[in-house]
Amino acid sequence: MKNESLIFGIRAIIEAILAGKTIDKLFIQKGLQGDIAKELMQLVRENNITFTYVPIEKLNRLTAKNHQGAVANISPIDFYDLENLVINTIESGKTPLFLILDQLSDVRNFGAIIRTAACTGVDGIIIQKKGGAPVNADTIKTSAGAVFKMPICKVDHIKDAMFYLQGSGIQVVAATEKATTNIYDTDLTIPTAIIMGSEGKGISTSVLKLVDYQAKLPMYGDIASLNVSVACGVFLYEVTRQRL
Template sequence: MTEDTKIYGLRAIIEAIEAGKDIEKVYLQKELEGDLFKELESLIKSKRISSSYVPEIKIEKLSKGRNHQGAVAKVAPISFQDFEITINRIIKDIESPIFLMLDQISDTRNFGAIVRTAECTGVSAIIISKTGSAPITADAVKTSAGAIFNIPICKVDHIKDAIYYLQSCDVKIVAATEKTDNTIYDVPLTGSHALIMGSEGRGINPSVLKIVDYKAKLPLLGKIESLNVSVATGAFLYEAIRQRQ
């Protein structure tokens, strides 16, 4: 896999966003001014695209001598699927699907490893938030062993809104969290379910935990208090498979 596809220049990035390109992140040069720059800023905000303000030296490094006008965008190597259309199609076509929701998993390689496990365990779709999630880079594609091209990935504005929509479709929501007395072995996973995994640092957002149907944890018998999120995801998904067999 070559380096991520990039778009250089203010006008080019604006046109790409307006054309519906899946932009992973936009890097903007600090203290840049002008009407075109403000137009891009406004568009980034309205479309909830991840962005960072960086020094000129960082922009120069990203652009490698190309005319950048103070802005460089990274384009995702995959096309994201429409959330509602994807969910409706899957629920119609598949009996008791499993969905995977990632609440701001920020490490690219963790994300790739999770996608690989999800594909191997028959997850029907992965749902991530537009902000705070790991960018889908060449590392993510490599770590997923290509699985990232075989499973629908949907980006949503808010994880909570996605949960409410899934619940309206009779999909039960299971949160992987240590803030419960129930282990994964106490929770039924035989119907239509969506599993939520939290970020590496803070776990699942407390406001999200308030609206889920079930909370479950993995028993930890050693001295270390947590597992890597990709490993934990695998344990949860294979327990779902065990229950369904």
């Protein structure tokens, strides 16, 4: 956790949540009691914030200040509302291009993808609130600052985001080695959202069942797959090539 985004103290964290700040990580002391602690926990559950119970020694390592049993890490960026972003993109008259990241966990891959997305005209990146890589100092550095210019939406469920995109006339294309069609035979000139999977598991099976098309990159040699940020770059530049 980086000090520039670290907050501590139960009341300070409560106020951050009430102010609409995105809490990336929340550590709460095991056995924490009291009315104000109950107020914090109620807010945490109402806002579906992921938290971890930890021993006080963990909190003491995070900060030497009086943390009162709670330490949090605030996201350095504000997240966009998906519906508003989609509507504004369509109304702008350009052909929409969105990127969905399904449980991508490595912050450096995340940052590299954001940087490439900014270079290829992506209108927004969609991530899930739980389970994905946070936006932290490493993400910012790897993105070369592009994270401050690229709209990022956090959603409760990837599937709901896909349904909304499809209902808005945007095809969802999965980048997966399980596909029988390669990327160069896929029409990406129309409104499109490309979905990339996690480093280890790829796109989840339940999500794959809901996409409009699956596409793969042709592979030669003994290595079975590319790094996800590299694969994402190839997909996005194929969109650029087709739309030129």
